[in-house]
Amino acid sequence: MLTEEQKRHRNRANRARRALLKEKETFGAISDGSGKRYQVCIDFVLSDAPEKAVEFVEWFEQEFPDDVGDPAFFLYAALAYYRVGTLGKARRYLLDAMLSNIYLLPHLFAQPLPKQDMWHSSNLVEPDFIEMIEEFLDAPTSEEREWMRMQFEGELFTEIREKYIETFRALQHTRERDVRGRILGDWREYLSSRRDHEI
Numbered sequence: 239m240l241t242e243e244q245k246r247h248r249n250r251a252n253r254a255r256r257a258l259l260k261e262k263e264t265f266g267a268i269s270d271g272s273g274k275r276y277q278v279c280i281d282f283v284l285s286d287a288p289e290k291a292v293e294f295v296e297w298f299e300q301e302f303p304d305d306v307g308d309p310a311f312f313l314y315a316a317l318a319y320y321r322v323g324t325l326g327k328a329r330r331y332l333l334d335a336m337l338s339n340i341y342l343l344p345h346l347f348a349q350p351l352p353k354q355d356m357w358h359s360s361n362l363v364e365p366d367f368i369e370m371i372e373e374f375l376d377a378p379t380s381e382e383r384e385w386m387r388m389q390f391e392g393e394l395f396t397e398i399r400e401k402y403i404e405t406f407r408a409l410q411h412t413r414e415r416d417v418r419g420r421i422l423g424d425w426r427e428y429l430s431s432r433r434d435h436e437i
Contacts, residue, residue, distance in 0.1 A: 243284075244286055247282070248281070248282070248287060250277070250281045251278050251281035251287075254274040254277055255278050258274055258278070262301070275301075275305070276307075276308045276310065276311035278291075278294050279295055279298070279311055279315055282294060282318070283314045283377060284377060288318040288321035291315070291317075295318060295331075307338055308362065309338040309362060312331050312332075312334040312335035312338050313332075313335045314374070314377070315334075316329075316335055317377060317378060319331060326437060329389060330433065330437045332389055333389075333433065333437065336390065336395060336398075336399060337398070337402055338362065338363065339362060339367055339368070340363070340399060341353075341365040341367075341368055343386055343387075343390045344390065346375060346378060347384070347386065347387040347390075350365075354403055354406075355407055355410060356406035356409070356410050357409040357410040358406075359406075394432065397432070398429065398432055402425070402429075405421060405422075405425040409421055409422070
């Protein structure tokens with residue numbers, strides 16, 4: 239039996255999903271400047287429907303293959319896959335959550351990471367962004383937080399995180415366009431090889 243709050247989240251998810259599908263049907267594409275595409279997964283998880291969240295994320299992957307994402311969306315996608323038992327996909331989305339804001343995961347298990355001396359490309363990746371999504375950070379259970387901590391402290395996540403910080407620290411101290419392009423290209427190549435072969 240759903241609580242009233244869960245019903246509100248379920249209704250909001252369904253409305254947003256219908257709006258996205260209608261926009262695609264009407265215009266042949268989705269512009270979504272308001273970010274409904276990120277909220278649907280979150281609302282389905284908060285309404286105790288992780289399987290619906292997973293179904294939506296599968297559609298999202300097809301519809302927005304190059305989407306830069308959002309820290310809360312990545313976190314909830316990881317939660318959805320974890321709760322339906324698809325741990326490989328859960329781990330992949332947890333990695334995306336970590337890289338979308340490296341301060342997010344340690345905040346969830348009360349080991350805050352100090353602000354790093356590196357280039358922060360937008361407010362989404364700043365430590366202060368966590369305050370903007372604080373309302374969504376109660377959802378992970380203690381078991382899920384422990385799983386997240388284990389991933390975060392594990393060899394793969396640690397190596398990728400260290401490479402990320404090294405890369406964006408170099409970008410912080412480099413202004414030359416060609417050099418920045420090479421640094422970012424090397425990072426993307428490194429991340430793609432690690433993600434594809436080890437997750």
